[in-house]
Amino acid sequence: xxDPAGHPEPEEIEIGAVxxxxxxxxxxxxxxxLWNAPVGEERTCQSFALPVSKSTLTxxxxxxxxxxxxxxxxxxxxxxxxxxxxxxEARFPGLLKAVVSGSLHPAA
Amino acid sequence: xxDPAGHPEPEEIEIGAVxxxxxxxxxxxxxxxLWNAPVGEERTCQSFALPVSKSTLTxxxxxxxxxxxxxxxxxxxxxxxxxxxxxxEARFPGLLKAVVSGSLHPAA
Numbered sequence: 329x330x331d332p333a334g335h336p337e338p339e340e341i342e343i344g345a346v347x348x349x350x351x352x353x354x355x356x357x358x359x360x361x362l363w364n365a366p367v368g369e370e371r372t373c374q375s376f377a378l379p380v381s382k383s384t385l386t387x388x389x390x391x392x393x394x395x396x397x398x399x400x401x402x403x404x405x406x407x408x409x410x411x412x413x414x415x416x417e418a419r420f421p422g423l424l425k426a427v428v429s430g431s432l433h434p435a436a
Numbered sequence: 437x438x439d440p441a442g443h444p445e446p447e448e449i450e451i452g453a454v455x456x457x458x459x460x461x462x463x464x465x466x467x468x469x470l471w472n473a474p475v476g477e478e479r480t481c482q483s484f485a486l487p488v489s490k491s492t493l494t495x496x497x498x499x500x501x502x503x504x505x506x507x508x509x510x511x512x513x514x515x516x517x518x519x520x521x522x523x524x525e526a527r528f529p530g531l532l533k534a535v536v537s538g539s540l541h542p543a544a
Contacts, residue, residue: 347455427528
């Protein structure tokens with residue numbers, strides 16, 4: 329069962345929800361940036377500089393959290409995020425790497 | 437440029453559109469079935485036995501075709517489909533395999 333913050337357990341992470349989350353370019357940028365960062369790095373939501381309003385930013389991070397892609401970490405006055413790299417790699421081996429690599433070359 | 441049937445060129449296939457197409461369980465079943473079939477196999481749209489109306493079926497195959505996941509093959513009285521396996525593997529190595537493998541174990 330998802331915890332109160334909406335994080336699914338590793339075995340509850342669903343491929344459809346993960347693919348839906350990754351289909352959006354802004355959310356894919358968050359995941360790509362976290363993938364390319366040192367393992368376990370925590371970032372503020374603002375640090376990704378997504379070109380969206382604050383409410384849309386909140387929405388994107390909710391989708392990322394509830395799909396199981398990121399941990400949301402309560403810092404009191406803000407929520408930081410980190411990638412659930414091990415959980416995702418265990419459940420869908422190779423998926424994140426393929427998506428991150430695939431995002432490197434935009435459509436012609 | 438996409439051809440008149442809506443198939444993008446290989447270099448036009450966009451990761452966001454592919455992930456959006458794969459996020460749906462019915463469309464993922466089509467791709468999974470084609471992935472597991474002999475290379476180049478052509479199937480009728482009805483053969484996947486998706487539990488949807490005819491108009492929804494048409495919609496799903498339009499999304500699959502326009503994202504670049506399948507070829508739609510004009511057979512006169514119907515359109516068959518085949519997987520664009522080589523185009524996808526060249527553009528997004530490992531992606532389809534990871535998605536198909538990830539679809540094997542549903543969420544707990």
